[in-house]
Amino acid sequence: MKKLIYNLVAVALLATSFSSCExxxxxxxxxxxxxxxxxxxxxxxxxxxxxxxxxxGLFFATDNVTLADGxxxxxxxxxxxxxxxxxxxxxxxxxxxxxxxxxxxxxxxNCNLVLESLRNMNGETRNSDFAKALQAEALIxxxxxxxxxxxxxxxxxxxxxxxxxxxxxxxxxxxxxxIEKYDRxxxxxxxxxxxxxxxxxxxxxxxNSNSFNTNKYRIxxxxxxxIGGRIYLWRNKxxxxxxxxxxxxxxxxxxxxxxVSMKKWSDYALDKRAIIEVKSPEVGWVQTYYTWQLGSYIxxxxxxxYKNITQPSVLGKDLRDNGSGYxxxxxxxxxxxxxxxxxxxxxxxxDLFPLSESVINLVEAKVRLxxxxxxxxxxxxxxxxxxxxxxxxxxxxxxxxxSDVDGKPLTAxxxxxxxxxxxxxxxxxxxxxxxxxxxxxxxxxxxRLKDGRLLKLxxxxxxxxxxxxxxxxxxxxKQNY
Numbered sequence: 001m002k003k004l005i006y007n008l009v010a011v012a013l014l015a016t017s018f019s020s021c022e023x024x025x026x027x028x029x030x031x032x033x034x035x036x037x038x039x040x041x042x043x044x045x046x047x048x049x050x051x052x053x054x055x056x057g058l059f060f061a062t063d064n065v066t067l068a069d070g071x072x073x074x075x076x077x078x079x080x081x082x083x084x085x086x087x088x089x090x091x092x093x094x095x096x097x098x099x100x101x102x103x104x105x106x107x108x109x110n111c112n113l114v115l116e117s118l119r120n121m122n123g124e125t126r127n128s129d130f131a132k133a134l135q136a137e138a139l140i141x142x143x144x145x146x147x148x149x150x151x152x153x154x155x156x157x158x159x160x161x162x163x164x165x166x167x168x169x170x171x172x173x174x175x176x177x178x179i180e181k182y183d184r185x186x187x188x189x190x191x192x193x194x195x196x197x198x199x200x201x202x203x204x205x206x207x208n209s210n211s212f213n214t215n216k217y218r219i220x221x222x223x224x225x226x227i228g229g230r231i232y233l234w235r236n237k238x239x240x241x242x243x244x245x246x247x248x249x250x251x252x253x254x255x256x257x258x259x260v261s262m263k264k265w266s267d268y269a270l271d272k273r274a275i276i277e278v279k280s281p282e283v284g285w286v287q288t289y290y291t292w293q294l295g296s297y298i299x300x301x302x303x304x305x306y307k308n309i310t311q312p313s314v315l316g317k318d319l320r321d322n323g324s325g326y327x328x329x330x331x332x333x334x335x336x337x338x339x340x341x342x343x344x345x346x347x348x349x350x351d352l353f354p355l356s357e358s359v360i361n362l363v364e365a366k367v368r369l370x371x372x373x374x375x376x377x378x379x380x381x382x383x384x385x386x387x388x389x390x391x392x393x394x395x396x397x398x399x400x401x402x403s404d405v406d407g408k409p410l411t412a413x414x415x416x417x418x419x420x421x422x423x424x425x426x427x428x429x430x431x432x433x434x435x436x437x438x439x440x441x442x443x444x445x446x447x448r449l450k451d452g453r454l455l456k457l458x459x460x461x462x463x464x465x466x467x468x469x470x471x472x473x474x475x476x477x478k479q480n481y
Contacts, residue, residue, distance in 0.1 A: 035117040038125060041134050044117070048110035048141055049218050051103040054289045055148065056350060057081060057095030058435035059301075063445040064425065066305045069331045071298045074450075082299040082447055084460035086467040086481050094290050097152055098469035104145040105171065111145070112174050114138040132204050133211035137219055139201030143194045144219075144227050146170055147234075150190050153480070155463045156440050157235045162188035166478060168468075170194075184468075184478055191235055198228060216278060216286050223285040225252035226353040229361045234440050242368045249362040256355040257281045259381040265319040284353035298450060301430070302331040309426050312401045312419070317388045320426055350431055356382060360424060367416040375416060386427070417441075439464045 035041055059065065060081035076089040077096055091098035115138050118131055125131060146168065155165045167190035169182040185193075205212055205224055212221055219227070228248030232241040253259060261281040278286055311318070359382045366375040372395060383391045395412040402418035403410045410418065421441065425434050438445065444458045457464065463480055473479045 035113065038121075038128070038130055038134065041114055041117050041131070044110055045114050045134055045137055045141075045213075046215075046218065048107045048114075048138075049287065051107060051287075052289045053094040053099040053103040054287055054350060054352075054432065055097075055100055055152065055435070056289065056430075056432040057100075058097065058152070058432040059430060060095075060299065062432075062434040062438060063443075064301060064305055064429060064434055065299055065447075066302055067448045067450060068298055068300045068302050071296060071300070071332060073296055074298045078297050078299055083449065083455060084447075084457060086461070087470060088466075091469055091471060097466045098471070100152065101149055101469050101472070104149050108142055108145050108171055109174065111138040111142040112172065115142075116174055129208045129211040132208040133213070136201045136204035136208065136224075137213055139197045139204070140219055140224050140227060142172075143197035143201065143231070146190065146197075147194050147227075147231055150187065150194070151234060151436055151439060152466055153468050154187055154190070154465055156442065156465075157187055157191060157237060159237060162186065162191070162237075166480065169477070182475075182477060191237075194231060198231060202228065216283060217288075219285060222252050222255035222355070222358075223353040225249075225255055226284060226358045226361075228252075229358055229365075230353075233361050233365055234436070236368070236440070239369060242365045246362060246365040246369065249358045249365065252353075252358040253355065253362065256284070256358070259355075259359060262355055262359070262381070262385045264385050278349075282355040283351050284355065284357075285351065286349055287352055288349045290348070296332055299447075300332045301334065303333045304331065306333050306429070309422060311422055311426070312393050312397050314393045314397055315383065315387050315391055318426070319386050319388065356385070356427060360420060360427070364417070364420050367413060367420065370413060372412060372416060382423070 035044060057077075058081070060078050061084060065082060077093050080088040081095070088096050088098065090096060091102075093099060114134060118126055118135050118138075121131070149168050154167050155161070158165070163186055165187040167185040167187045170185050170190055170193045171182070172193075202224065205221065209221060212224075214220055225248050229245050229252055232245035232248065235241050263280065263282060277283070307321075359378060363375045363378045363382065366372075366378065380391065395415065398415035398419050399410055399412060402415045402422075421437055421443075424437055428434065437443070438457070442458075442464050444456060446457070447455045449455065461481075465480060467480050468477055
């Protein structure tokens, strides 16, 4: 199977071979390694992260992508994502949500193998600090992967319907049959499992923090807390969720070394490969992956879509416009200042949980808790890294700027939310995270096709979620649409 990668040095797409993981619901992992020692367990845990498919391809389903002028080349899977097709071409392709499903469940299987292996070890080994730290990492990882699949393939959490809305299978045991029977749980039940795993993992982490992983290509202490900030913020069941998001985001920021660890974008050298360095303390959990998304295709990031992100003029010059980038065929624009410098391997790397996300998650949680003064102070910590001083604004500035979003006046709290979404859109422009803001706030965007048709997201994907993979439907899971 061929995978395409983006070479940050040569600005070219290269082909390389890549072996796909076994499909969830297709084959039991009976060839899994024999786990005898804690070093073996750690090796299995490390393998959990060795996946080359991420949610980054969802970039093409967002309003950061548009019809590019002067471009004629197309690519089927990118066209399908842009068109919000329910059945997307080539489920093995790394940019297909189905591939994200498959690789995430493969990671979950590794987490389950770690947990089962630890349970089967003798008491002294099982109760060591290192073993407990590995158990914590596996539980937090299992929670995270289920959480991301849930938010990709299921409806957002809504209190009135979560107990009946279709979730995903929550897998907590190793498959030992060629075909296992799975059912989709509910959104409510999935979140209950996610939070149970996560909270148990955090408790173990905090009791065994000196033995917890420090490799940034795996979950670290800062990113473990950042995951909690995201889980509770995205669920948003009630104000207690916002309080918990606030608490975990605050812990994450402290674990990163505080807001002082965030560099101004202008402090990074204008390296044509990338602007962010792995060794920086603000970098959280790094994942290396392959993608088709950076190429000269008809549905792409353009100069106009990149620049057309409204922001209050009082914020001043945005330093995020100063990074390296490439103008290719027609109107296509590829901003490279969103990627991570990992050397000259030709692979693309992404920071799944940068310090900045915990800061802006903290701002959003405070806004929901109606602490606008606290939100303002924390937003200053975020903005000072990506804008030139002075950076001052009032609630009225935000109301005046964003009140035309829905064609109606906004309250200060509503205007703050629009401002936060706008800043997320710019800060994580090319990372696929915009899709999840669209999902959780049900932002109804439109895409114009080459043939002139105008598609509306709420008509194509009414759940604001993708259809589950066809191989999962064939094996008995109930489909979304």
